Amino acid sequence: MGILVSLILALVTMLVVPATTVSAQDVIPIEDRGGLHSAYVVPRDRFERVDVQLIVLSGNYDDPNLSGIAHLTEHLAAFSADRTVLRRARERDVNALIFDVATVYTNSGAPEEIETLLQLSRAVLDRPDLPPGFAESEIKILHRETLLRERNSPNRWLRRRALKNLFGSSYGRANNVIEDLPRLNLEDAYKFHEIHYVPSNVSLIISGDIEPDEAAKMVAKYFGDTDVSAVPEKPWHDQKPDKSLRTVEELSSDRLSDDTVALVKFVDFEDRATSIDLQGEFFLATTVLNNRIWKALFFEDTSLVDVSVDWFFSKVADVELSLAAYPMPGVDLHSALALVEETLSGLLDEPITREEIEQARREENVYAENASRRTTDFLRYLRNVAMDGFAPVTPTGNQRLIESTSDEDVIRFARKLVEPAATSIVLASTEK
Amino acid sequence: MSLRPALVFAALCLIFMPNIGIAQERKETLIASSDDLRIVTLLPMDNGLSALTLVWPIRDQTSLSMMAIEAGLLSVLLGGTDSRTPWEIDTYLGSKGVFQRTSTYRDNLFLTITAPDEVFGEALEHLKNVLFDFEYSDAWYARELHALQRPLASKSRRTSDVLFRVERFLNDVRPNKKDPPLGTRFRFGRPSHAILRSDDDDVGTRVRRLLQKMPAADPPSFISKWSDWLKKFNAEKFALPTGVVHFEDPSSSETMLLLVNAKEFENEDQQVGANVLLDYIGSGIGSEMFRIIRQELRASYDPKSRFAILGPRRALLTMSATVEATEWPKIYDQMRGIYERVLKGNVDQEGLNLQHDRLVSNYRVKFFRDANWTAEHFVDAYPATVLGEIQIPLFNSIEELDVEAVPAQADVVLPPFEEYLLVVIGGGISPTVVFPEAAYCSLGKHEAIDRCLERLSSPRD
Numbered sequence: 001m002g003i004l005v006s007l008i009l010a011l012v013t014m015l016v017v018p019a020t021t022v023s024a025q026d027v028i029p030i031e032d033r034g035g036l037h038s039a040y041v042v043p044r045d046r047f048e049r050v051d052v053q054l055i056v057l058s059g060n061y062d063d064p065n066l067s068g069i070a071h072l073t074e075h076l077a078a079f080s081a082d083r084t085v086l087r088r089a090r091e092r093d094v095n096a097l098i099f100d101v102a103t104v105y106t107n108s109g110a111p112e113e114i115e116t117l118l119q120l121s122r123a124v125l126d127r128p129d130l131p132p133g134f135a136e137s138e139i140k141i142l143h144r145e146t147l148l149r150e151r152n153s154p155n156r157w158l159r160r161r162a163l164k165n166l167f168g169s170s171y172g173r174a175n176n177v178i179e180d181l182p183r184l185n186l187e188d189a190y191k192f193h194e195i196h197y198v199p200s201n202v203s204l205i206i207s208g209d210i211e212p213d214e215a216a217k218m219v220a221k222y223f224g225d226t227d228v229s230a231v232p233e234k235p236w237h238d239q240k241p242d243k244s245l246r247t248v249e250e251l252s253s254d255r256l257s258d259d260t261v262a263l264v265k266f267v268d269f270e271d272r273a274t275s276i277d278l279q280g281e282f283f284l285a286t287t288v289l290n291n292r293i294w295k296a297l298f299f300e301d302t303s304l305v306d307v308s309v310d311w312f313f314s315k316v317a318d319v320e321l322s323l324a325a326y327p328m329p330g331v332d333l334h335s336a337l338a339l340v341e342e343t344l345s346g347l348l349d350e351p352i353t354r355e356e357i358e359q360a361r362r363e364e365n366v367y368a369e370n371a372s373r374r375t376t377d378f379l380r381y382l383r384n385v386a387m388d389g390f391a392p393v394t395p396t397g398n399q400r401l402i403e404s405t406s407d408e409d410v411i412r413f414a415r416k417l418v419e420p421a422a423t424s425i426v427l428a429s430t431e432k
Numbered sequence: 433m434s435l436r437p438a439l440v441f442a443a444l445c446l447i448f449m450p451n452i453g454i455a456q457e458r459k460e461t462l463i464a465s466s467d468d469l470r471i472v473t474l475l476p477m478d479n480g481l482s483a484l485t486l487v488w489p490i491r492d493q494t495s496l497s498m499m500a501i502e503a504g505l506l507s508v509l510l511g512g513t514d515s516r517t518p519w520e521i522d523t524y525l526g527s528k529g530v531f532q533r534t535s536t537y538r539d540n541l542f543l544t545i546t547a548p549d550e551v552f553g554e555a556l557e558h559l560k561n562v563l564f565d566f567e568y569s570d571a572w573y574a575r576e577l578h579a580l581q582r583p584l585a586s587k588s589r590r591t592s593d594v595l596f597r598v599e600r601f602l603n604d605v606r607p608n609k610k611d612p613p614l615g616t617r618f619r620f621g622r623p624s625h626a627i628l629r630s631d632d633d634d635v636g637t638r639v640r641r642l643l644q645k646m647p648a649a650d651p652p653s654f655i656s657k658w659s660d661w662l663k664k665f666n667a668e669k670f671a672l673p674t675g676v677v678h679f680e681d682p683s684s685s686e687t688m689l690l691l692v693n694a695k696e697f698e699n700e701d702q703q704v705g706a707n708v709l710l711d712y713i714g715s716g717i718g719s720e721m722f723r724i725i726r727q728e729l730r731a732s733y734d735p736k737s738r739f740a741i742l743g744p745r746r747a748l749l750t751m752s753a754t755v756e757a758t759e760w761p762k763i764y765d766q767m768r769g770i771y772e773r774v775l776k777g778n779v780d781q782e783g784l785n786l787q788h789d790r791l792v793s794n795y796r797v798k799f800f801r802d803a804n805w806t807a808e809h810f811v812d813a814y815p816a817t818v819l820g821e822i823q824i825p826l827f828n829s830i831e832e833l834d835v836e837a838v839p840a841q842a843d844v845v846l847p848p849f850e851e852y853l854l855v856v857i858g859g860g861i862s863p864t865v866v867f868p869e870a871a872y873c874s875l876g877k878h879e880a881i882d883r884c885l886e887r888l889s890s891p892r893d
Binding site: 094134137138140141143144145147148151152254255256257258291294295299300302305306328329359362363366369370373374 | 479480481517518519522523526527528529548569571572574575578579583584587588589590685686717726727730731732733734754755756801877
């Protein structure tokens with residue numbers, strides 16, 4: 001049977017917009033920034049908007065011996081900044097996110113709104129000032145949020161169990177967030193703000209449709225009066241599990257929809273004090289290893305429904321691998337664990353080839369190109385390395401980084417990641 | 433930039449392919465249309481990506497069958513060919529930036545393939561190879577089918593898991609739905625729609641070549657023609673029962689409240705008016721639910737509303753909040769109060785204008801960035817043949833809405849609060865005590881909401 005098709009393409013010419021290309025994206029440091037740890041502008045007219053990311057270089061790992069304090073502080077600072085600057089909350093959405101090592105406040109708007117965006121960012125550093133009763137009751141909101149997320153995402157508590165067993169602690173790189181809910185209090189939150197929300201622990205990235213000189217002028221205007229301050233201590237930098245540790249915990253819960261193998265492995269690059277010079281190796285080696293993990297566990301074996309793999313490279317040069325595997329019905333957890341462990345230990349039984357590294361470079365390039373297409377992805381890309389206090393890396397910057405990383409360095413880095421190291425496993429079964 | 437001219441696009445569709453059908457061939461179920469094939473070219477996206485969406489209308493199948501067919505399509509796309517292993521296919525897609533997405537919307541199966549403009553022609557060749565030279569793996573199919581299952585809300589406490597079942601219920605409620613013996617192996621022939629987002633002539637030629645090679649249904653289907661079927665589909669009842677569905681979990685300190693109504697509108701203007709009003713009630717930080725339930729009462733982290741379009745002039749209206757178990761009746765009353773104030777037209781006009789602006793902006797972004805979403809809207813608006821320049825009525829209504837006139841229409845475009853179904857999952861007092869007169873259905877621990885929806889829909893004993 002044939003097909004007869006005619007197409008009429010009636011495009012309205014005024015609507016034809018230029019396609020995305022990954023043009024050079026410069027990261028320009030701003031010198032006149034008061035006491036801020038760092039400030040940058042990344043000019044980019046593609047999105048017809050300006051985004052200001054204020055990054056407090058402290059997050060969940062910096063909780064004192066009371067989990068959830070950094071998170072409570074994030075809520076208080078965000079609402080306080082909004083109230084102080086705008087007076088009317090409904091004008092915009094508050095955008096604050098807390099991560100393990102940093103807290104990010106993003107203010108976005110049209111280019112002509114740049115002054116307001118900087119004011120909102122600056123107000124985050126002021127001691128939270130909220131109406132009587134509001135700050136106290138925000139603790140109640142934090143209860144609701146924490147319990148909701150806990151229930152919605154079982155992986156949160158499975159990973160938490162694994163981390164507690166790995167580090168032998170409920171604080172720092174692990175947390176005790178549910179048990180500590182009744183102890184949350186404002187006094188500790190304000191203290192956290194006083195110690196961590198200080199200029200020398202804050203980085204600023206302005207990106208979008210703005211001239212570098214204009215951005216520099218704005219930063220000087222709103223942050224020029226800040227002073228260099230003491231940098232908060234980071235006890236979690238020193239949390240290192242015993243290299244030979246291997247723990248396995250088994251549990252059962254009616255909150256799980258699927259049986260799950262949760263595994264966390266800790267690899268310490270003992271001879272390095274910082275990860276800044278190893279970023280290219282990290283991106284490429286983990287891409288190569290991810291590909292090998294996926295090939296073995298998902299593409300050449302169908303006994304797992306899904307596998308998720310996440311690598312965290314800390315600023316003090318250690319790596320946390322988090323892996324979750326979900327066996328198909330009828331596949332028991334111990335068999336799934338055996339498959340996972342056998343795969344991880346044998347990842348380099350076959351040497352890494354040049355072609356695999358080239359493939360990793362291609363995939364990194366595609367990832368960078370995709371990040372350039374959407375504002376949210378672009379912002380995520382910028383803050384990724386910046387959350388460690390390093391200069392932000394743009395998609396094009398990352399392309400240059402991976403092109404300049406040698407194959408030998410990638411192979412050396414991968415070998416280190418695969419070496420036996422401290423590992424914690426949770427085998428979680430659904431309650432029938 | 434205005435939304436309206438952006439939605440002017442052109443299409444000419446003329447293909448002769450009668451019928452739709454599911455036929456057995458080489459022990460595989462052929463999913464192919466024998467209707468007229470509509471090839472449509474929409475405005476290109478603005479992000480450097482091209483896209484092709486293929487649509488197979490899978491009529492009168494239950495959602496379980498739809499899920500099986502979707503798992504079959506995923507198996508074909510990812511399970512390997514006679515020249516490429518699944519791993520090689522994945523590597524190829526990853527290194528070229530090609531994305532494949534499947535979805536079901538009403539009784540249609542969608543496949544959207546997206547790739548950077550410069551490699552899109554190559555991506556189409558790849559698609560052709562997997563559709564024609566796939567190697568079917570039963571183990572792969574079983575895994576895809578399992579992955580498409582959604583968790584029970586009694587475990588996950590996610591509103592999206594309840595709504596997934598509700599949407600499925602609305603789709604399956606028609607009496608002629610049945611589960612024919614489909615088997616577990618599928619192949620995919622000619623779709624009913626091919627929706628292209630590219631202005632490259634070479635791409636257009638490749639698409640036509642691809643479609644020419646795809647087999648039509650043979651023998652012709654026993655089912656009536658698409659347009660006749662669609663009339664029947666649209667004439668069927670679109671409604672949810674009222675009453676209360678309850679999963680009691682005394683161990684939980686939290687309770688999820690969900691109110692849901694299936695609403696049919698007389699026209700697009702009414703639909704858009706309802707959409708903006710429901711957004712005003714619960715969408716985002718500027719909404720009434722956020723302002724009152726979160727910021728004043730400090731009762732919930734996630735109070736929100738959702739307006740989900742489920743066909744021409746049909747939508748699912750929802751409001752939800754997860755609250756402390758002991759407080760749920762009080763928060764329910766607050767949700768009712770917020771809703772009824774809006775129903776009476778008691779609305780802050782500035783807030784409503786902001787919600788309208790957000791809606792317009794959201795549609796603009798999705799039109800230029802989300803090919804699958806646009807294809808769903810196109811199929812809703814133009815299920816049959818269309819020639820020349822066309823516009824989607826819903827998009828025009830959004831752009832041209834007289835926002836000032838909306839509050840006065842609130843009690844016309846929104847259903848009364850009593851017509852919402854209430855779902856309560858968690859701890860606290862039983863709804864049978866709070867609403868002794870309401871129709872009630874209790875959920876078991878490992879049970880989906882489906883049985884309760886059926887039971888509440890049946891006439892009372």
